[in-house]
Amino acid sequence: MVSKTEEAQLNRLESQVDNGGGGAWEYLCLVRKLKVRRSEKVLKYGMSILNDLSKRSSLGPEEWTLYEQVALAAMDCQCLDVAKDLIKLLRKAFPESKRVGKLEAMLLEAKGSWAEAEKAYSSLLEDSPLDQVVHKRRVAMAKAQGDTSGAIEWLNKYLEIFMADNDAWRELAEIYVSLQMYKQAAFCYEELILAQPTVPLYHLAYADILYTLGGLENIQTAKKYYASVIDLTGGKNIRALFGISLCTSAIAQLAKGRNKEDKETSELQSLVATALEKDYKQRAPDKLSLLTIALKNLKVSS
Amino acid sequence: MGGELRYEITQNAYIKLVLHALKHKTSAVNGILVSRVSPKNDVVEIIDSVPLFHSQLGLLPQLEISLILIEEHFVTKGLNIVGYFHANERFDDHELGSLAKNVGDHIYRYLPQAAVLLLDNKKLGALSKTKDRSPVVQVAFMFLIFASRIWKLVGSDGNQLTIKEPSANVVLLDHISTEKWQDVVDFDDHLDDISKDWLNPELFK
Numbered sequence: 001m002v003s004k005t006e007e008a009q010l011n012r013l014e015s016q017v018d019n020g021g022g023g024a025w026e027y028l029c030l031v032r033k034l035k036v037r038r039s040e041k042v043l044k045y046g047m048s049i050l051n052d053l054s055k056r057s058s059l060g061p062e063e064w065t066l067y068e069q070v071a072l073a074a075m076d077c078q079c080l081d082v083a084k085d086l087i088k089l090l091r092k093a094f095p096e097s098k099r100v101g102k103l104e105a106m107l108l109e110a111k112g113s114w115a116e117a118e119k120a121y122s123s124l125l126e127d128s129p130l131d132q133v134v135h136k137r138r139v140a141m142a143k144a145q146g147d148t149s150g151a152i153e154w155l156n157k158y159l160e161i162f163m164a165d166n167d168a169w170r171e172l173a174e175i176y177v178s179l180q181m182y183k184q185a186a187f188c189y190e191e192l193i194l195a196q197p198t199v200p201l202y203h204l205a206y207a208d209i210l211y212t213l214g215g216l217e218n219i220q221t222a223k224k225y226y227a228s229v230i231d232l233t234g235g236k237n238i239r240a241l242f243g244i245s246l247c248t249s250a251i252a253q254l255a256k257g258r259n260k261e262d263k264e265t266s267e268l269q270s271l272v273a274t275a276l277e278k279d280y281k282q283r284a285p286d287k288l289s290l291l292t293i294a295l296k297n298l299k300v301s302s
Numbered sequence: 303m304g305g306e307l308r309y310e311i312t313q314n315a316y317i318k319l320v321l322h323a324l325k326h327k328t329s330a331v332n333g334i335l336v337s338r339v340s341p342k343n344d345v346v347e348i349i350d351s352v353p354l355f356h357s358q359l360g361l362l363p364q365l366e367i368s369l370i371l372i373e374e375h376f377v378t379k380g381l382n383i384v385g386y387f388h389a390n391e392r393f394d395d396h397e398l399g400s401l402a403k404n405v406g407d408h409i410y411r412y413l414p415q416a417a418v419l420l421l422d423n424k425k426l427g428a429l430s431k432t433k434d435r436s437p438v439v440q441v442a443f444m445f446l447i448f449a450s451r452i453w454k455l456v457g458s459d460g461n462q463l464t465i466k467e468p469s470a471n472v473v474l475l476d477h478i479s480t481e482k483w484q485d486v487v488d489f490d491d492h493l494d495d496i497s498k499d500w501l502n503p504e505l506f507k
Contacts, residue, residue, distance in 0.1 A: 037328070144392065178360055178391075178401065238493050239363070246363050246366055279496060287371075287496070294371055
């Protein structure tokens with residue numbers, strides 16, 4: 001996960017390079033460090049460095065890292081000829097390398113030669129069974145072929161070994177959500193919250209899933225998690241504020257007849273409404289009247 | 303019955319949805335279709351569209367909030383929500399998934415003329431090569447068959463869905479070449495930063 005400051009820094013560099021201000025190499029290094037997916041830019045700027053003999057030789061041994069980075073970007077953009085050439089050069093320079101072997105297998109995958117890629121990955125795993133990247137490529141292949149149950153199976157197997165890989169838990173949760181398997185997705189977020197209890201993103205996603213599951217108990221718990229997001233983000237998270245409005249409205253509907261939550265609920269509802277209206281007034285004033293009506297409707301329906 | 307109705311979509315509504323899908327090539331996206339309450343009963347005019355999300359499409363809270371706000375905004379202009387647009391994550395996936403069907407069902411409950419549009423990636427990819435004027439979306443209508451309601455995809459080469467402006471695909475190609483998709487704002491973007499306007503008022507100016 002990338003923080004807001006890191007993303008801002010990256011975007012600044014990116015527009016600097018876009019506008020001809022130089023800094024392509026710094027940009028490429030930052031993309032690599034933050035592990036973000038900006039394949040079109042990487043391909044464009046990476047190739048411009050590689051095609052320039054003087055720029056390329058000034059990189060020294062880092063040249064090969066750039067080859068690898070651009071090859072991966074080329075595969076992501078389906079520029080397979082470019083990728084093939086780069087990988088060939090890498091293979092010539094490092095004839096025994098398993099790292100290049102990985103790229104060759106990924107090229108097969110990018111071409112859609114699933115069976116051959118699977119063979120290549122299996123043999124790579126035989127030599128290094130704890131290679132996380134290759135394990136994940138297997139999941140990616142299953143996903144690309146539309147085999148979501150296969151992807152889930154592989155990903156679960158992966159998580160049995162690498163249970164601290166939070167990105168993998170999130171990927172699994174997202175697959176479950178796309179299949180509307182909300183209980184399973186909730187389980188993934190529970191693991192994430194246990195592992196990193198101060199990351200508001202996990203609380204938010206968990207609350208969203210609980211609300212989607214529905215039922216009085218789930219929605220009451222969802223409300224608590226939205227509240228913790230507000231706590232962790234200092235009230236800056238709009239989704240959590242909206243989440244609370246939806247929860248209080250839904251709870252009031254579901255708990256008709258049980259009066260004990262009334263005072264606390266309406267207080268919370270108006271606090272959230274005030275916070276939302278303040279934010280909209282400052283940053284999206286033309287949407288403010290719309291917001292006010294929507295919040296009123298949520299209150300009325302409760 | 304959805305079979306006899308014709309659907310006409312304006313260039314802006316159409317292009318907005320396709321650009322949104324192109325902005326987020328690596329994920330599924332969805333959107334809402336807005337129509338005028340038409341005095342003629344045989345044509346549903348899709349006047350506008352609102353791009354919704356590009357992540358975690360299956361979550362309810364963001365969908366509910368967006369529908370409330372969208373409905374509220376358009377109802378004051380005599381327009382209403384008439385359908386749902388969906389673009390699958392994978393390039394070769396031309397099936398209407400259960401998620402799209404569920405949202406379609408939800409809208410159908412309020413409006414029996416509801417339609418679901420599914421992006422046809424093959425057609426989109428072939429657009430620059432053919433001079434096809436038909437839209438790059440497949441249309442699905444609710445068909446009542448054997449007393450069970452199912453969404454059935456209808457090919458857009460019939461007269462079911464037409465684009466109002468015949469040069470729409472040419473304009474679309476032009477926008478694609480200038481990477482106009484970067485300017486599309488969806489509801490996800492709005493919820494992350496409320497200063498971004500999901501109505502996209504400046505997009506086609």
